[in-house]
Amino acid sequence: MRSPVKRGVIVTSLVVLLGTGVFWWGTDGFTALTAETARRVEILRSPRPVPNVTLEDQDGNIFKLQDYQGKLLAVDFIFTRCTTLCRSMGMIFKQIRDLIPEKSLGRDFMLISISFDPDHDDPASLKKYGQAYGADGEIWRIARVPDKAELKALLEAFGIIVIPDEFGGFEHNTALHLVGRDGKLRLISDIDKAVPFAEEVVALL
Template identity: 65%
Template sequence: MKLARRSVAIGALVTVLGIGVLWQGTDGFTAFTAETARREALLRAPRSLPVVVLEDQDGRIFDLQDYQGRLLAVEFIYTRCSAVCSTLGMAFKQIRDHVPQQALGRDFALLSISVDTEADTPGRLKAYADAYGADGKRWRVARVRNTAELKPLLDAFGIVVIPDGLGGFEHNAAIHLLGRDGKLALIRDINEPIPFAEKIMQWL
């Protein structure tokens, strides 16, 4: 009888410890994947983004600080990507079409940033932009001009990019929203463009 009670007590202790480890490792059960944990951490403590020089599909030079005072949707792509980047492009197109047209450019803009700074020349960025209807004003497609500045930018957004061994890259994908203060305010899955757009509309 004592042995049975001891076994039950040990089992209960193991369960409690397991729940504690799971609670700590998943941010209180809110993060069951590394990607969810990344988003939770970024939104709890929004980071100031590094100053990086960007070049868009028309060869124009700008930086993220140019968008201060406006809401800015940001996604990370590369033009040779035929899988997740196509989904990202379509998601941005849906967001653009869902947000009030009078707000585009003035109160809200979209920015696709390439993770392949060397291969994605302005010409390739232009072809990608044309494919999805990015006009270069309300929606820009750009690359980081100085390759050394790319990693700090990716780190600030929690984006991990790994060569796939076939000349391309594997990378986590999401739709990010920068608030008017230039800090991360919202992160959504790429298959949730309409809820993302509706959230933007609440803040316009």
């Protein structure tokens, strides 16, 4: 007959094992420990369609996001008055572009930086931002979504949170996004993962 101490140890062990199993199941094997991680895991498993919004680029050209279908598309979100993260994103996107084989640029792979501040980011502001990083307006466009409802839907699809700050700017999250040839968001990566992101693009090419 087991002693009360032994029975207690056995019961405790079973509770711990059961709790660990539930936690493992509930977090996809410890991979979805945050909402952001869970979102990224879900995108990998089930790529998400993105809305076919209308954009205006740094040259004043009007186009649709769906125009990129058939190509891989790197996407980031910025506002040109930003002096911190968005400046880093410009350098990171330049690095990604430079890591892609030249023969694929424009034909199989393109980049777009989308402003979430259409009230301030007119084509002239977008062009100035693009010129600072070598965005040519063809392979790499800087654009805005003039329609506020379309912009809201686009930010929600990509999981971008934008909060006005006390200085007239914005607090926002940022990431590297890859839209597949089918127009679906298929990969979200940290901004310090430019090289692995480019390697993923090359593998898909």
